[in-house]
Amino acid sequence: MAVDSFDVHELAAHKDEFAKAYEELKSRNLSLNLTRGKPSSEQLDFANALLGLPAPDYVSASGEDVRNYGNDKGITDIRAIWADLMDLPVENVLAQDASSLNIQFDLISWAMQFGNVDSERPWNQEPVLKWLCPVPGYDRHFAITQHFGIEMIQVPMNEDGPDMDVVEKLVAADPQIKGMWNVPMFSNPTGVTYSAEVCRRLVQMETAAPDFRLMWDNAYMVHTLTDEFPEIHNVIAWAEEAGNPNRVWAFGSTSKITFAGAGVAFYASSKENLDNYLAHAGIRGIGPNKVNQLAHAKFFGDAEGVREQMRRHAGSLAPKFDKVLQILDSRLSAYGVAEWSKPTGGYFINLDVVDGTARRVVELAKEAGIALTGSGSSFPLKQDPNDRNIRLAPSLPPMEELEVAMDGVATCVLLAAAEKASA
Template sequence: MGAIVELSAADLEQRLARVRAEYERFRARGLKLDMTRGKPAPDQLDLASGMLALPGNGDHFTEAGEDARNYGGLQGLPEVRALFSKMMGASPDRIVVGDNSSLALMHDCVVWALLKGVPGSPRPWSREAAPAFICPVPGYDRHFAICEEFGIRMLPVPLTGAGPDMDAVEALAADPAVKGMWCVPKYSNPSGEIYSEAAIRRLASMPTGAPDFRLFWDNAYSVHHLTEERRQIADILDLCREAGHPDRAFVFASTSKITLAGAGLALFAASEANVRWYLARAGKRTIGPDKLNQIRHVRFLRDDAGLQRHMDGHRRLLAPKFAAVDEALSARLGDTGVARWTKPAGGYFITVDAMDGTAQRVVELAREAGMALTPAGATSPYGRDAHDRTLRLAPTFPSLDEVRLASEGIALCILLAGLERARAGRG
């Protein structure tokens, strides 16, 4: 097709008319497709259907002989902490196993920090004049929602393709009011990028104005590979300890996108001091987690090798869907200049940067054609994308045929919005 900026006025009008007609035909099909959230598909959940029969009648005792039906076990079963030790990058004694939601753990850690402070805090964060978090962009909308809910200022920094712009991060972190930073370091939501070792080392070692600065290290996609290569990242807990900041990182993960999304396990890993702090707070909130579910997980996955084999099953289901999105975008948009997009090696999302000023229009066009997309701006703090260009696509939940169809329609919407913008720019 060629870049639209190179088209003459007459050619641009012809192309716009042709694409608009294609869009109207697509819209007339009366589709109903959803690419909004990164949910596992039913066939992914089926991979863990064997868990539903566990632990089995009379098989509810832990390896230590304790009855998992009863109260207690605030930190989580030792055998479960050992199972996820490699994934979390921490020894079992520095891991806590919660209930089903790592987002809930992050929420609680923010709230407890506001109310009580964290190890090293001179005072609770809520008593600071205007506490703030550094927020890499594009980022995870639910991280931003926690900050907005509790009045924590959000300071955006761009991602570079190898992690956040560390010069910008270090400049912001020098402010004593900056208490933390959101990080999705591997297969980031939504860009899919992997933080480089250099970036992680700088995050671990950088000076901070606040003595109680915390990295909220949401390693949600640590084993969620889309290729046969299992990418690795530097261990943030080890690097923080080596740099003399052993308490800097709170590491979070879950099995929500590993086993059963609504019935997984949430995981927290940190220094010894941070774990003591967490358990002291959590002990006022609960008498203990669901240990039967913990037994289910350890008996189903068994060990780290079993976890990796299980994730290979996810990869075989998901990789064709991600390939289908790339094929559709490449076929329709490849040389037009209206968009660029990520080709992640893992995770749950594809990020599309459309032409500036068109993301909201793309979402509108998609909705009119029966396709639900994540709202434009969702990947930025306060829902405000200064360039109105970033779109987050979630191809995991629909069937492969639905992903192919939706991707064709989304590409058409992106092209139509770009052509409209190009014509308006020529005024």
């Protein structure tokens, strides 16, 4: 959004008005936080029944005592539920410990040290490594590739997913591009869901690197804000049909479905990829937390039990998202100084402000006692080339605090835009 997308003179004329409103905001001595997409206490309470499970029975469907060592794959009881949700055979899904980010980190770490099943050599022996990063995107994904010194290439996001013309051109020409981050449903932070066409192009495209991988983080695949659950595209099957059976490393978790720090994570892929993962995981440890896995399997019962849990979450989250959108519309629409997403799922609202003012908005909010995610956080190395993007996380605060915080954010957006218009 360029500075000339609104009436500069009209906006500058309101600067004193906005400055006065901002001073009143600061005088309230607020301490509010919109930085991370954490579930609220109300949402966490939805899973309290887990605390009494799996007692009194600790035996899985296959007859193993889950309190003991073993079974690197995780128990079939919970794997079968996630396989059903992902439209996959249970053999293609592993259940692990709480965080899918841990699995993603491990896979890249092991590829660095050993290569993956399609690699000619370990990745740390490559002259340079590159990775595609759709933007805006998930900051923790970018932190992993940054941690390993992998060069990150920004790819624009469209309404149906990453710009595939750009992606296909890049991966076909450069064998050093080894992978691509993806949050294919209710993407963080835009809320975009990849179309079937984009998914098929990703698994079918020609890549110069034979060991290219799609990191398919389907963390929000059931995180609807309505009563409707979008279709989950079976990219693992599509990749196999396209002759690229090992291309997709897919992930999911219960982290924002039950307890955020004590859930179950899932890794889904081809048999060859899973066997390779287990060869390393079996050295690293002696099996995941199967007690927690059985507790979750009993809590959900089946895939429909997961969806029912997510309807409870939607009942808590949707009013908060509606409130944020209402405030943004009532405070900002008339001035044309911002654009924002209107997601139907996920945990975030993507806010684009006047170019060159996002950092200032975050700074003003901080001085007024409102913590926002840092500007640029949704970009590799935190470098937003236009200094326009801000990620809003409405889930954690109580409604009354959220309303105050968002009204304050709107004031900061207006003041920053007026300052630029007056410069």
